[in-house]
Amino acid sequence: MSEAMMRLVKQHQECDDQLNRVEAALQKADLASAGRNFRLFNEQLEDHFRLEEERLFPAFEQATGMTEGPTVVMRAEHQEIRALRDQLVAEIEVGELESALASIDTMNVLIQQHNVKEENILYPMCGGSIAHLNKVLGFGGCGGVCSCAV
Template sequence: MSQAMMQLVRQHNECDDQLNRCEAALQKGDISSAGRNFRLFSEFLDSHFTLEENKLFPAFEKATGMTNGPTVVMRGEHAEIRSLRDEAYAAIQPEQALAAIDTLNVLIQQHNVKEENVLYPMCGGSVPNLDAVLGLGSTCCGSCS
């Protein structure tokens, strides 16, 4: 797996970790900490999705000619994840937020499995100079999905 692919997977893990911190804070009733963690999760998520949607997906589509394939599915899932994220953020009561985060976690895990096991390997085999295309070097950029 290329450096770029490993970094995309690492970004998935960073997002997961941040969302888990938010959930743990909510379970403890620490709304302030939960809010901070959720804002960070949201920033990481937006950064990661932007990288995929603006660089990875177009490069894959150009290299393969597949414009109605897996990238369309991933973009749709990104929209669904964003919607659930916004629903969780808007939840006033911790119980509502926890339920929305639980659903969000499940959707993100299913999405990540598809990207990591199907799309990323396809991109790695199809997109020349993928590391350069994504602008990702040997160190993590510090932002996530």
């Protein structure tokens, strides 16, 4: 797996870890901590989604000509995750612990299913199709295929 793909997978793991912190705080009925951790989760999630939607997906579509393929599915899943995120933040804000915990369970399942598809299908397709992927994603360099990575 390329450096760029490993960094995207690491972002998935960091989001998962942050969402687990939210869940742990909710289980302790610590709404203040849940709110803080949720804001951090949301920042990480949106940064990752923006990177994919604004850089990775367009580069993949341009490189392959596939504009009705896996990126359409991933964008739709991002919207589904965002909708659940909005529901969850509302539940945390009003202190609906049971509903928030149920929403986190659903979100965990959605995100895990989404990540599996990206990591096992889309990312390998991107790695094989997009030249200079590190640079495209703003990670710097081209991934070691030229002197710009030095």
